[in-house]
Amino acid sequence: MKYEVLIQSDAMAPANASDGRTRDRVAQLLLKRGAATAAELGAQLGLSPAAIRKHLDAMLADDLVETREVRHQGPRGRGRPAKAFVLTAAAREDLNPHFYDGIATAALRWIAQRQGPGAVTEFAAAQVAALEERCRAAICEAGDDPIARAEALAEVLTAEGYAANASTIASGGQLCQHHCPVAHVAAEFPQLCDAETAVISRLIGTHVQRLATIAHGDGVCTTHIPGPQRVNVTTGNAITVRTDT
Template identity: 30%
Template sequence: MNQALETSTRKVILSMLKTSGPLSVQEISKQLGITEMAVRRHIHSMEKDDLLETKLVRQAMGRPTNVYTLAPKADELFPKKYMQLTLDLLDELLEDQGHEKIERLFEGRQDKLESRYQPRMLDKSLEERVAELAQIQNENGYMVDWSPTQNDTYTFSEHNCPIAQVANTFGQACQCELALFRNLLDASVERTECLAKGGNKCVYIISKK
């Protein structure tokens, strides 16, 4: 079976479990028209990826059988409209309460992130703080790389922006990120390229104050 077909069958099984609820290997095999052995191979692969949960179900006749349901991690594979909902809510807030409310909203988010991550910066040199910030941003999907240049100066690049759609519309997101970096690093931070302004990545130059 080629890779494309393997992937397609896996997606179909996930969709079946999403729409039909718990299913046994036999039920999946019957609905798909493939062998139970083939179904078990897909099930085993998805269990290794933490996409499925299994439960032993007793039957009126015969031996108990395993049924499979989607694990919480599998929910991430299905389409979401969270970003559009966020944009719609921000637009409503802007129309109803104006720019000052939006400013306070983003500043409040910045304060919470700063409180969350400041303990990770304690007792570290600037280079260690830059490395820790890169780890934090990578944990949040920003695809960061960084490197020292000269005289305690560092280049910090984000190749992805998980909130790009928000940042494209609300520049406050970018302003608060810059302020957050300055506060966490206790350093001079300047942005020289920005994804939200048409750049290929977000680039920051970091140096001692």
């Protein structure tokens, strides 16, 4: 979910769209202020206390904000102590999605300049090692069939945030990842994609080929998984066996 400030009257859009825009405004205001009470947010945004609390409750449920008790210098008045709302780390990252990418890219440039491209390759392999172990444990029951293993792998990668799916095609199988958490960094350092492709190959148990990557401007990271081959007894040539019949 990306936060954007949209200049449009709430009265001109459906209720859910209006709610989304109002929460965008709340998030942007909290980003600027750091912390604010419901009353302060309502006053700034021109909303009633009941309206602002409805939005804050929804953002609390989505782990976009968290509360902190407001400290008073003098004697506290009657009633419950006021609570200030702050953005969670995940919400701040959504508002500034490229900040960590910039730090990671700078770090890899530093490594490459001082220790060479080989050090970046080693770093990339180390980064995906833990992912490989988690995926291996999850697909161990998929058997030896590469396509079945690809389907199991897609489920694990989806749980890891890659939004993956596997499908059978005429020449074998295809693993698609619709999200890449390191796309901006991998655009400059393809070693990250290479390391991930090597992991996919080892987990599926066969050679695979990357056909497209989000890092290079494609809409989806697509990996081709060749189907099993047999020899044509007439020509002696290897042919790919269709697995979708």
